Amino acid sequence: MKLRLADFTTITRSRTLPEPTDVTNLIYATACLLHEGSGLSPRARLRLVGVRVTGLVPARRPRPS
Secondary structure, eight states, X not given: OEEEEXXXXXXXXXXXXXXXXOXXXXXXXXXXXXXXXXXXXXXXXXXXXXXXXXXXXOOOOOOOO
């Protein structure tokens, strides 16, 4: 996650999940935890919030029955 404040100060945080995921809600929840752990005031003026995912792999498809 990249957080850029109004004064252009940039804070980056990252977390590796224990298993691959394609669940948007899990990625969002992880980003929220990173933001909460950044130490910023809830009133901080943000210019940019960026979320990045890496290590993408093809989704497993269920085998036809």
